[in-house]
Amino acid sequence: MNSQRRVGPAFAMTAGVAGALVLAAMFPANAVGEWNTPTDPWEATQEWIMTNSLHAEPGMAPIPDSIEPLEQTAEGYFLYGAVSQAGSVMFGFVNETGGVTCGAAEGTPEEEPEFSVAECGWGFSDPDYFGAAWVELAPASPTGYRHHLRSFATQAELDASFADHENSAE
Structure with a gap:
């Protein structure tokens, strides 16, 4: 037993x-x-932003707490606003695989008011996508930024838009 x-x-x-x-x-x-791995498109995009900003020009990396999604396109891109390590406004038009970042590497809005706004245009070839945007600090806004995003069917339309903008500034 x-x-x-x-x-x-x-x-x-x-x-x-x-x-x-x-x-x-x-x-x-x-x-x-x-x-x-993040399944939410904005989480995946934020991960891409932070990973790729490690190699950014000094001062051009975004301050993590300042990154705010402003708009999402039908193509899956996000327009985000942020404050750079240098203190100026910057923005990006990105998804989880890449995109474009715009801003100034030097200067702060306190030093020079033009650093409270960032603007630029871009073109992607695969798929064809042409766009332009501006982002401005706006502390009273829910996101902390005001913005305007435009898309264009061709590079020529984008170029014409910037030519019109330059002519209206003169």
């Missing part, structure tokens, strides 16, 4: 240890699986 009592607990202990080893072996595959 004693031998039967010893077999049961030994078998249960062996099965428990084997199960623990199997779970421990499976942990690394589950810890780095697809489930822990």
Whole structure:
């Protein structure tokens, strides 16, 4: 009788240890699986912004707490506003795979008011997408920024828009 009592607990202990080893072996595959990557498009885009701003020109990296999504396009791009490490306004037109960032590397709105606004235009070739935007600090706004985003069907339309803008400033 004693031998039967010893077999049961030994078998249960062996099965428990084997199960623990199997779970421990499976942990690394589950810890780095697809489930822990951001599924929300803005979260994935923010991750791209922060990862790629590590290589930015000095002063052009955004202050993480200042990044605000302003608009999302039908193509999945986000226009975001931020304050750069240099203290000037900057913005980006990006998705989780890339985009464009605009702003000034030097100067703050306190030093020179023009650093409270950033504007630029861009063109992507795959797919064809041409756009322009400006972003301005606006502390009274819910996001802290005012902005205007425009898209164009062709590079010529984008160029004409900037030519009109330059002519109206004269």
